[in-house]
Amino acid sequence: HLFWIGDPENPEDEQLTNFHWHAKVKTMPKANGGLYFHTQYEESGWPSAGYECQVNQTHKDRKKTGGLYAVADVLDTSPVKDGEWYDYDIIVDGKHIVIKINGVVTTDWTEPDDWQPPKNMSGRKLSQGTFAIQAHDPESIVHYKDIRMKRLP
Template identity: 30%
Template sequence: MLGNTIFSLLGFIVIGGIGLLHAGEDAKKNDDGFESIFDGKTLDGWEEMPSLARKAWSVVDGMIVGEGDKGRGYLTYSKNKEIANFELKFLYRFPGKGNSGVNIRARVDKTGRRKFEGYHADIGHVGIGGNVLGAWDFHTPGRREHRCFRGDSLVIGKDDKPTITPLKDAVTVKDINKGGWNELHIIVNGNRFQFFLNGKPSAEFLEHLPEAKRLHSGMIQLQLHDPGMIVHFKDIRLKLLK
């Protein structure tokens, strides 16, 4: 009888341990399908590109810190460098002035014009202007760099001609926390690109260019643009879409 009791207890402990293990694994993913890609302690899973002698990126108090005086460049999510369709969310903060953003579907620029080519979601300090804060840039050699500022909905035709209309209920400067934390949310699905700030649409575009002129997959990169600037990132979450 005692043996059976001990056996039952051992079985309970083993099964319980397995359950806790799976619970720990599932904790990385939320019910909404997002997975944390920054552990809050290290830069594991991230790569500085180009590699700099003075490391411009570090982790302080649970956040990624980019320091412009240590070099201009990018912090690349290195666990998957061929990401196509996805949602990305994170919190960012500029203690002072600064210019940053996110490269998506990024690749090494073989023309040498830039370090990388890609679609670029711009962020910056409040006051930098709508052509940066909340805008899309097109760092793609061989095609036009269209305007897609905060408040714009852009459609790029097959002939590379743009059509811009106002974005309904777009975010304004009043919705952005100056010097504090703000949430960025990007949705990329096929040829549609959406950019939200603090839950409100900021800029979007839809491109109908021939497939050979479009970027279909690539890296996600956080940008460090200017000397003297500091930018903070935390709570970085990614959801891959089919």
Template identity: 30%
Template sequence: MRFLTAAFLSLSLAVSGMAADNTLTDAEKADGWKLLFDGTSTTGWVNRDKDELKNWKAIDGAFVRDGGGGDALYKAEQFENFVLSLDWKIADKGNSGVFIRLSSLKDWINTGAEIQILDINEAGEMSRPNHIAGSLYDLVAPPEGVRMKSGEWNHFDITCDGPKISCTMNGVQTFAIDVTEEKWQKPQGKFKLPYGTLPRKGYLMLQDHGQKVEFKNIKLKPLP
């Protein structure tokens, strides 16, 4: 019965044009999407400060931070203009993040923007609007009332297109900025340098903040 159910689900997805988890549809392949995690292998990923990956594992189709080992860096390639699509689930009171355009592995705090992942029950960080899930960490808060789904899978679509960076969480836009605007020509938030002057090409990284976090359907479409 379990086999028949799985087979029926696969057939239903094929008929509907939807991709099964950690796969690309024919339409996505034709449109240039890349799969950065296939559900079974961690190929391409290393710890930020190592050439190997410790304590991030492929478990039941998810890329899971399973014990301390450091941030997970996609070192196979750097990206400039792109759409990044992924699903994530964070432990109760957990904290993580998605770093984009990370240009220096030594000074990663100051050279890559972080789209925050934070459980809604983490009261300390939740008290700061530009630290909640979907924020451009320490820089831009999501609109009032936009919140992640605790204990469930959430979805990010992150777009970097030249100077423009935006994010949607579960289909709702959480921020959109243009780093050529005057405010980004001086240091903001945690950054020592003006964010508008940082390189626009770099690595992707998933943050290890000490709690369990899971990712799946990590897909990227390069833009011109």
């Protein structure tokens, strides 16, 4: 995982709450990846805090690109193809999460006040934190470029 740490001179810079995060993404066949937000740096393993926005066109996992992993999944059919660049936008405003792929909304979800995260994923909740970029395993080739983030009030 690759974590964004913000401005080293201003440690508070990495603690993001509301934002619009944009990236161009391209996967190769059978690749699996993800874009995490509201997470924290971890030396090893999967990020345990925050949410993962899925990146997967043809990997065996049924959860496909544009879904909020294990919360609001896009199942079985990806909205994009391997080998092609596409726009991935994640907008978080309060408890509202919107994911867009090439400008089309694939996930529009609001975290309920009484939210209970999925089993074995107790850190899946909105709060604040940083970003992480994932390539799921050594065989997963995922390209990310033109990564931009805009803070929202």
